[in-house]
Amino acid sequence: MTVRTRFAPSPTGVLHLGSVRTALFCWLYARHCGGQFVLRIEDTDRQRSTPENVDAIVDGMAWLGLDADEGPFFQTERFDRYRAITEQWLDEGKAYRCYCTKEELDELRAGQKERGEKMRYDGRCRQRSEPCKAGDSVVRFKNPLDGDVVVDDLVRGRVVFSNAELDDLVIARSDGTPTYNFSVIVDDHDMKISHVIRGDDHLNNTPRQMNLLAALGAPPPAYAHLPMILGADGAKLSKRHGAVDIRDYREQGYLPEAVLNYLVRLGWSHGDQEVFSIEEMIRLFDVADVNQSASSFNPEKLLWLNQQHIISAPATRLSEALITHFEQAGLAPQDGPDLKDLADGFRERAETLTQMVSNARYCYEDFDEIDPKGAKKNLRPVILEPLKAVRERFASLSEWSKEAIGQSIEEVAASFGLNMGKLGQPIRVAVTGGTVSPPIDVTVSLVGRERTLERLDKGIRLIEARAQAHEN
RNA sequence: GCUCCCUUCGUCUAGCGGUUAGGACGCUGCCCUCUCACGGCGGUAACAGGGGUUCGAAUCCCCUAGGGAGUACCA
Numbered sequence: 001m002t003v004r005t006r007f008a009p010s011p012t013g014v015l016h017l018g019s020v021r022t023a024l025f026c027w028l029y030a031r032h033c034g035g036q037f038v039l040r041i042e043d044t045d046r047q048r049s050t051p052e053n054v055d056a057i058v059d060g061m062a063w064l065g066l067d068a069d070e071g072p073f074f075q076t077e078r079f080d081r082y083r084a085i086t087e088q089w090l091d092e093g094k095a096y097r098c099y100c101t102k103e104e105l106d107e108l109r110a111g112q113k114e115r116g117e118k119m120r121y122d123g124r125c126r127q128r129s130e131p132c133k134a135g136d137s138v139v140r141f142k143n144p145l146d147g148d149v150v151v152d153d154l155v156r157g158r159v160v161f162s163n164a165e166l167d168d169l170v171i172a173r174s175d176g177t178p179t180y181n182f183s184v185i186v187d188d189h190d191m192k193i194s195h196v197i198r199g200d201d202h203l204n205n206t207p208r209q210m211n212l213l214a215a216l217g218a219p220p221p222a223y224a225h226l227p228m229i230l231g232a233d234g235a236k237l238s239k240r241h242g243a244v245d246i247r248d249y250r251e252q253g254y255l256p257e258a259v260l261n262y263l264v265r266l267g268w269s270h271g272d273q274e275v276f277s278i279e280e281m282i283r284l285f286d287v288a289d290v291n292q293s294a295s296s297f298n299p300e301k302l303l304w305l306n307q308q309h310i311i312s313a314p315a316t317r318l319s320e321a322l323i324t325h326f327e328q329a330g331l332a333p334q335d336g337p338d339l340k341d342l343a344d345g346f347r348e349r350a351e352t353l354t355q356m357v358s359n360a361r362y363c364y365e366d367f368d369e370i371d372p373k374g375a376k377k378n379l380r381p382v383i384l385e386p387l388k389a390v391r392e393r394f395a396s397l398s399e400w401s402k403e404a405i406g407q408s409i410e411e412v413a414a415s416f417g418l419n420m421g422k423l424g425q426p427i428r429v430a431v432t433g434g435t436v437s438p439p440i441d442v443t444v445s446l447v448g449r450e451r452t453l454e455r456l457d458k459g460i461r462l463i464e465a466r467a468q469a470h471e472n
Numbered sequence: 473g474c475u476c477c478c479u480u481c482g483u484c485u486a487g488c489g490g491u492u493a494g495g496a497c498g499c500u501g502c503c504c505u506c507u508c509a510c511g512g513c514g515g516u517a518a519c520a521g522g523g524g525u526u527c528g529a530a531u532c533c534c535c536u537a538g539g540g541a542g543u544a545c546c547a
Contacts, residue, residue: 424506
């Protein structure tokens with residue numbers, strides 16, 4: 001049997017961390033098994049579905065690299081198919097029209113609630129024989145009255161539901177459109193889905209769907225219900241924690257492989273391993289290894305993983321991802337060093353790509369002012385002559401390389417009886433305007449000769465002015 | 473209310489009858505060091521509670537508590 005999984009989001013919201021985790025597990029399992037992954041947009045709720053949300057889903061999946069083998073399919077394009085089955089079931093007596101009004105149903109539920117009973121439709125229209133003329137009607141499925149439905153869940157184990165707990169659910173609204181549980185099973189069957197991998201919140205729907213599938217004469221797929229992801233405070237994932245558009249993570253400088261790596265470790269593990277490449281995830285992941293308890297979103301760990309992936313990513317990969325962040329920062333890559341060199345110089349000190357760009361700003365743009373504290377501490381008269389000497393050495397270097405630069409600094413420092421720290425930090429402050437940067441040889445080489453000389457001159461003038469002010 | 477699911481350090485997790493309960497994030501001490509990082513070596517901190525079963529329970533069973541989901545003409 002070939003494994004076919006599907007990710008079936010509803011475009012009533014954007015693609016967020018929770019839905020991405022579900023998508024990831026579906027995708028990984030399909031890839032792991034050499035099967036297919038299909039994307040299906042469940043847009044039967046026409047009031048709340050929007051084209052913007054469809055874009056958010058499709059774009060988000062593309063950024064993450066969660067490519068579908070089939071789809072996206074849209075349920076709104078399959079209404080004829082659902083209607084045909086509804087009609088057939090009506091003919092076969094597997095479903096019936098229900099004319100109950102909203103008021104009638106509210107009253108029914110209120111009474112049940114008062115008596116402490118389970119709130120459920122009592123099937124009062126089941127026996128109605130005459131094609132009751134008046135008003136709107138919905139179509140309800142005749143759920144079996146007794147017996148059990150057994151779900152052999154891949155992560156949950158065996159879960160048994162009693163049909164007595166289930167009621168006759170609506171499968172077609174009064175406007176003729178299908179409802180969720182119904183369209184899902186028709187599609188899963190038509191699309192030959194072998195494994196339904198979805199959020200825990202659907203476990204309760206599963207017995208209903210299995211009954212529906214049985215009415216269709218279709219064997220049920222394998223089910224795997226994933227534990228939910230909660231917010232950092234243990235409450236339901238909301239805008240406060242991470243239920244934001246997944247594309248925001250791209251904007252904030254996260255690498256998709258880091259996001260996926262973070263997510264795969266929520267509910268799944270492989271020994272002590274924390275960092276996984278996409279290939280490793282595919283090779284090692286199995287839905288049977290997923291655990292059963294909900295987990296909380298931890299932004300710090302995501303950040304750490306992002307840095308780990310930044311550190312290990314090929315420079316070309318980073319340079320491509322960096323471009324959009326330059327635009328965001330109002331910087332032009334051609335105004336400074338090659339992005340690959342930049343990435344190599346800065347990768348160890350950036351948790352995000354946006355951080356990297358902001359840390360490297362002085363490589364692409366001049367700064368107005370030197371950090372006052374750094375200047376006060378490092379640009380002092382004692383360092384004036386060494387700085388001048390370094391400036392001259394830099395000016396006469398035949399080759400502008402990290403090695404040549406480093407050697408120059410070392411030699412000048414030695415000739416003045418200084419250690420690296422005494423000379424390196426003043427250079428850093430003069431050249432970057434701040435006290436933090438990559439190793440000084442790397443920094444200087446990235447800033448470039450022209451800028452370095454200008455900035456050293458500026459620093460030298462500053463010290464001279466200071467010395468003079470001191471004398472007066 | 474009813475049905476279903478879940479419960480190991482603050483967080484993510486390992487564990488699948490016998491372990492000094494392991495790893496990771498975070499926090500923290502030290503080392504490395506031209507700054508900041510990265511990295512290395514340590515530290516902090518957990519089996520929700522109560523009953524069983526067993527020679528022996530984090531591991532198996534039951535109860536309680538807590539958390540979550542569903543109970544729609546939402547998905």
